[in-house]
Amino acid sequence: MNTDNPGEARPTPAAPGVWRVTTPMPGRPTHVHAYLAELAGGRWMLVDSGLGTEDAWNALEAGVTDVAGGWDAVAVHVITHMHMDHVGLGARVREAAGAPVLMGRLDAERMAHAAAHPEEETEYRAGLFRRCGAPGEWIAAVQEGHAGARALAPPVRVDAVLDGDEGEVPGADGWRHVWTPGHTAGHLSLFRPAGRVLVAGDAVLPRITPTLGVNRQRADPVGDYLAALDRLEALDPSIVLPGHGDPVPGTARIAELREAASGETEAVAALLGAEPAATWEVVDRRYPGREMGGGMRMLALRETLAHLQRLVAAGRARREEGRDGAETFRRA
């Protein structure tokens, strides 16, 4: 069903009382995991869903049937963050299960805004990339790609938002939500103190570092992410169940990701010189000679800008007005 986990056509046990249901994706990564956690009385919490494709739906439904007996047993659906591989089947799950959809406040707000004002969202994105110094044709191509991808994640009605650093999950006794911003502003992880099980969404991934990116909701996504990792480490999980890839035991990966995020800020700092450079150029310096598709470069721009903003805030870089609405950075 997917090349990263050959043979995993059926749900796999992930932790006591927790099952992993993997659904396919056409691009990279090749899969995403949803999790089913057993609650009292034969009820289940579903965490995340999959991309809004027929293939993914069939895989998710087969997994839910296999583990829980069917949609009726799903009592609550928590979505870790608003990216389409996690939220994409949310509306269909809501209809099939009739269960409330819970999501972090900032991601729920962001998703509702994008659904209600798609043209404003498009304009924001174009403005952001202009500020990065992206060429007009590149921006137009990226916008077209976005319009095409919208069908993979139809808007989901969120029934309740989860807010604050940490708290109980209504309808899922024994589980707590933990705010883990960075990858998105409202990203949530779920923690079960019994057995110290952490369902981490994309806050902790085993083989790749989660992309961080500038957004309109939080001023310092890199700083947010470092704080989120501290919060997760303090929970001392025995096992971390990620949105992509295999489970990781303990907190070693959390510490590695903190090193990696701080290291990225230093790597970006080392690329700045006395001459002003737009974010677009800083990305070219960071990945010299790399062929980057639109999606890849978009993530690189957002992430590099997040590190640049952090350097400006720390007084280590200077931001100036460049040409054509672009902003530039140089060493302070």
Ligand SMILES: [Zn+2]
């Ligand atoms: Zn993901």
